[in-house]
Amino acid sequence: MSLNEKITIADIAAHAQVSKSTVSRVLNETTPVAADKREAVLAAMAALNYKPNVFAQSLASGQSLSIGVLTQNFGSPVYDVIMRGVLLRLEETPYSPLFADGRWHPETEQKAIETFLDRRVDGLILIGGYCPEEALEETARRTPLIIVGREVSGLPNHCLNVDNEQGAYAITRYLIDLGHRDIVHITGILAHEDAAQRLQGYRQALLDVGIEPHPDLVIEGNFRRQSGMMATEMLLLRGRPFSAIFCANDQMAFGARLALYRRGIRVPDDVSLVGFDDQPDSAFMTPPLTTMRQPAEEMGRMAATAVLQLIKGVSPDLPLFQTELVIRESVSRHH
Amino acid sequence: MSLNEKITIADIAAHAQVSKSTVSRVLNETTPVAADKREAVLAAMAALNYKPNVFAQSLASGQSLSIGVLTQNFGSPVYDVIMRGVLLRLEETPYSPLFADGRWHPETEQKAIETFLDRRVDGLILIGGYCPEEALEETARRTPLIIVGREVSGLPNHCLNVDNEQGAYAITRYLIDLGHRDIVHITGILAHEDAAQRLQGYRQALLDVGIEPHPDLVIEGNFRRQSGMMATEMLLLRGRPFSAIFCANDQMAFGARLALYRRGIRVPDDVSLVGFDDQPDSAFMTPPLTTMRQPAEEMGRMAATAVLQLIKGVSPDLPLFQTELVIRESVSRHH
């Protein structure tokens, strides 16, 4: 309320007739305090509208009560939701998030991580990224670290992931069950575990019903709309017939949809189209897109919970999240 | 590099044969220091890989070198880009961003602002929000404040906005020039200045060519896809003919597109469709959406620059940003 509040524990100590230590104690609940003194302190804090100085707290305690969150490209669909999950979970705690954008540049990521460390974050959450694995392992040695959406072989119990292979398997299997045989797969950047695992799920589903995956039906994209469009155009040029396209994410499905539209190919009458991620716009594509839903927000929350556990010294167990098939009008039975 | 670095200015003072004060001086360039001593200090800092402790710095100086950024709903199209702009600009400075998500809840926003203040941010950037104006004015009195995407009458030179009316005018005028006369407008939440201004631009454009805006052709939406869809369905039920729809944002245009699709109405053959914002997916709608581009990232950068100026005590001048018409295949001449 008042404009210039420089209230310190000394003030409330005086007001409550106790020592600064006692004030600190009721503040941190670090040691039992007599009920009456406790009340007095609380009353004084309320009366004077006391706000602890975080810097002093951090300096004295060595804890910053902040955790660094590194994402790649603000505004990208799934990561934003993961971040929201982190945020929401953190709001339930005394920790505040510090954010940075790695932009998929290893150097930028490293710099951001350094900045976080300089700011003495108590923990670190990394979402995706291209940062070399050794650097990550080094970082993990220095501070509590959770990585989501990426598998670092040297840090098995620091990574939080979705079961991409199972998801891709299920969605491919779904198309097969609809009678499709010539199913295209537009992959993500295959250097990403996500993309590789989805490709693997796709292949396995085909193999399991005795279909040999055809190389002409697999095209590598880069997870972006543009690449979905170009991949589809290339596919059309190739001339090999197909009745369904499975894109490794919704973005590329949007691109594919546009390419088909421009060629006058109807969805799902002429070809069925499915994506992965279930980003919000999927439900509003024309026609609405069949896709796989990732529990992104849930993963964010879990990531936050996990770092907090690491900070407390307990080693969290990180589940493999499952996806959920969301069926919409972009697919139909193949005759 | 080393795992346990607790290097303080005392260490480097010893290493460089000078006093701690001198070290502090070369660190902050606050007072001239003899060249040789200066070199020695720099060398020592490099050798020991010294990192200043931000908490100690902040505690002693009273500056946090952090600025609070409050957005509404992580993952919403335009705001995310504005945030990216803020981030990028801040990366060029010693300031770090602190983020929070207001979720369009005044209480949440207030709480977030309080948290920022508790963290002693040196400045505040608010993106959108429903926080009552008095609260904002109060906040502006306590700390450097910039508000983007919102007009607070009591804080004219703290607000950063786009010229919504002009943008809506231009886009409506464009449809008129294509021969459209019965142009629908699906508005945003009219309590938002954005939405009200866009509606005003739409009306003015019609009036300027002698068309009396018809109430049946204006429907209030809420900026979300779903509302664009419902508004369009309602419109179709009303039965009043129209040849074009102007949605107050792209999201609602996506919803409108879906409603038209489900009714078998072709775009742009049967009706032309335009949006506002030029969010990335617009270019991949089928057909690609004609829309108005906001310089969102630029606005974010400017917002950051402006708070920094406020912090330095200079009052920034905040331009009214202009939009740019992006013409794509969702519109055609009306015959």
Add this chain to the structure above:
DNA sequence: CTGTTAGCGCATTCAT
């Protein structure tokens, strides 16, 4: 249970 005493790492007078 509680008060006293030291720092935490740095910026900033104040002398020199």
Add this chain to the structure above:
DNA sequence: ATGAATGCGCTAACAG
């Protein structure tokens, strides 16, 4: 130009 001395606001032994 530089060093010594205070203090920022709080936590954490340390005694009682």
